[in-house]
Amino acid sequence: VLPYANALSFTGGDTKDWEIRNPDRMRTWEFLASGGLQFCDTSAVIRFPAYTSNVGVPQQDLLISPPVDLPQSDNLYVSFWVAYAKRLQNQKDSVELMIQTDCKDAFSDVLYSCHTQNAATIEQMNPILFVPSEASHWKRHVVKIPSNYGQNKVYFAFRSKNYKGGSIWLGKFAVHEGSDFVG
Numbered sequence: 001v002l003p004y005a006n007a008l009s010f011t012g013g014d015t016k017d018w019e020i021r022n023p024d025r026m027r028t029w030e031f032l033a034s035g036g037l038q039f040c041d042t043s044a045v046i047r048f049p050a051y052t053s054n055v056g057v058p059q060q061d062l063l064i065s066p067p068v069d070l071p072q073s074d075n076l077y078v079s080f081w082v083a084y085a086k087r088l089q090n091q092k093d094s095v096e097l098m099i100q101t102d103c104k105d106a107f108s109d110v111l112y113s114c115h116t117q118n119a120a121t122i123e124q125m126n127p128i129l130f131v132p133s134e135a136s137h138w139k140r141h142v143v144k145i146p147s148n149y150g151q152n153k154v155y156f157a158f159r160s161k162n163y164k165g166g167s168i169w170l171g172k173f174a175v176h177e178g179s180d181f182v183g
């Protein structure tokens with residue numbers, strides 16, 4: 001049933017049914033306190049500069065949503081908020097939003113790539129310690145879901161691509177009909 005909304009928050013260590021896949025068993029997604037988004041006091045974050053190895057080789061970790069039942073519609077969207085703390089001028093860090101009808105399959109359908117150029121970026125001295133605290137730290141992204149996914153149970157995944165640049169925060173994930181959903 002839409003709209004589906006999840007603040008990407010946690011309660012006492014519970015990640016609200018989001019699955020984390022961390023193939024290199026190094027750093028990965030965390031749920032930490034944040035600010036700047038109304039009714040959202042925690043967010044998902046991956047702190048790329050804190051990786052200690054594989055410089056130049058992008059670690060790719062997945063943050064997978066609970067299942068979402070989509071109706072048949074040509075007007076389906078997913079929205080989420082991003083905050084990014086840039087460390088270097090020409091960073092290549094990114095997060096891709098992917099979709100799949102079976103969460104056990106490899107996620108291969110990329111709906112959207114959120115690069116440092118289209119994220120709300122904050123430039124500061126230590127992006128490892130960056131925690132969004134103001135509304136201006138965040139940027140909302142709205143992505144159309146292809147109609148061929150209608151009438152299916154789907155899973156969404158955020159796949160990080162780390163080049164040791166900055167910390168990327170995600171908040172207020174929602175799936176809805178119409179692009180103007182405010183939740």
